[in-house]
Amino acid sequence: MTRMRAMVIDDSRAMRMILKRIVTKLNFEAVEAGDGKEALDLLTAMPEVPELALIDWNMPNMNGLEFVTHVRADPRLREMTLVMVTTESEQSQIVRALAAGAHEYVIKPFTEGAMIEKLALLGLVPTGANS
Amino acid sequence: MSVEVEVNENDLAEMVEQVWESYLDPEGVSPLMQTYDENQASEVHSSVSITGSWTGHVVYASSLPAARRAAGAFLAMGPEEVSEEDLSDVLGELANIIGGNVKAMLPPGALLSLPQVVLAPEATARYPNAHRITGVYGIWDGEPVSISMWQSRGDNKEGAE
Numbered sequence: 556m557t558r559m560r561a562m563v564i565d566d567s568r569a570m571r572m573i574l575k576r577i578v579t580k581l582n583f584e585a586v587e588a589g590d591g592k593e594a595l596d597l598l599t600a601m602p603e604v605p606e607l608a609l610i611d612w613n614m615p616n617m618n619g620l621e622f623v624t625h626v627r628a629d630p631r632l633r634e635m636t637l638v639m640v641t642t643e644s645e646q647s648q649i650v651r652a653l654a655a656g657a658h659e660y661v662i663k664p665f666t667e668g669a670m671i672e673k674l675a676l677l678g679l680v681p682t683g684a685n686s
Numbered sequence: 687m688s689v690e691v692e693v694n695e696n697d698l699a700e701m702v703e704q705v706w707e708s709y710l711d712p713e714g715v716s717p718l719m720q721t722y723d724e725n726q727a728s729e730v731h732s733s734v735s736i737t738g739s740w741t742g743h744v745v746y747a748s749s750l751p752a753a754r755r756a757a758g759a760f761l762a763m764g765p766e767e768v769s770e771e772d773l774s775d776v777l778g779e780l781a782n783i784i785g786g787n788v789k790a791m792l793p794p795g796a797l798l799s800l801p802q803v804v805l806a807p808e809a810t811a812r813y814p815n816a817h818r819i820t821g822v823y824g825i826w827d828g829e830p831v832s833i834s835m836w837q838s839r840g841d842n843k844e845g846a847e
Contacts, residue, residue, distance in 0.1 A: 566800075567775055567776075567778065567779040567782070568761075568771075568772070568775050569757065569760035569761055569772070569775050569776045569779050570760075570779055572760065572761055572762065573709065573760060576762065613782065613786075613798060613800060615800060641786070642782055642783050642785070642786020642787060642789075642790075642798070643786060643789075643790075643798075644786065644787060644790040645789075645790050645794065647794060662787075663708075663782075663783045663786065663787075664704045664705045664707075664708035664709060664783050664787075665708055666707065666708050666712065667712075
């Protein structure tokens with residue numbers, strides 16, 4: 556069975572590692588990017604588009620909201636499920652991200668269980684993976 | 687526009703508890719024990735600045751061993767394996783997470799900077815024209831850790847000395 560792929564986009568290596576641990580546990584193959592620009596460059600070079608992207612908001616070069624906007628404007632990337640993972644927790648920011656095309660929103664700090672629950676809501680977690 | 691900040695010590699303590707539960711102590715065996723000593727020593731610190739409806743800084747400070755332990759917890763490695771780059775990364779992310787949650791409690795219109803990390807004591811920090819308004823000060827596994835908020839004096843007339 557082909558493994559699903561997840562792109563983890565955060566300028567913090569530590570946060571990327573935490574997210575990678577979670578998605579790897581869910582049997583995703585993980586790819587990392589340090590900002591939105593690097594993520595778009597990687598996506599351009601990848602023959603197959605990842606099913607999932609976990610995206611920080613505040614990053615240098617290209618922030619998460621700009622990345623979401625770019626992805627939604629690109630027909631090749633249309634099927635990607637986009638989850639913002641960020642400290643930007645005001646209602647207005649959540650609305651902005653969802654309006655731009657993000658599917659879900661996870662506020663830092665998050666527990667592993669909370670993240671897996673969010674991904675389960677999106678149908679991206681095998682049954683029983685969080686037990 | 688200037689506003690009186692409504693984030694207090696209890697709010698900060700709640701955020702800190704969430705950070706410990708999520709990343710630094712998920713097993714719940716080693717929480718941050720509050721000492722209420724705002725003069726406790728630190729060896730490294732990180733901060734984010736907030737501008738807009740409130741202007742100031744959120745600062746995370748700790749001893750070097752506590753910073754190594756925090757980085758080890760994030761990166762799933764032993765404290766002795768942590769590099770200086772790892773320390774900077776994790777200290778910055780801790781300031782970012784706590785600062786972001788502080789910003790969420792402020793009136794709309796606040797902006798958060800990217801984090802800054804200084805591998806030197808908090809006492810060496812210079813926040814021009816700002817004063818500390820609240821903080822959480824504690825001991826984590828025998829090592830000092832603090833989270834404090836510094837308000838720019840021009841932001842709140844009552845805060846000016």
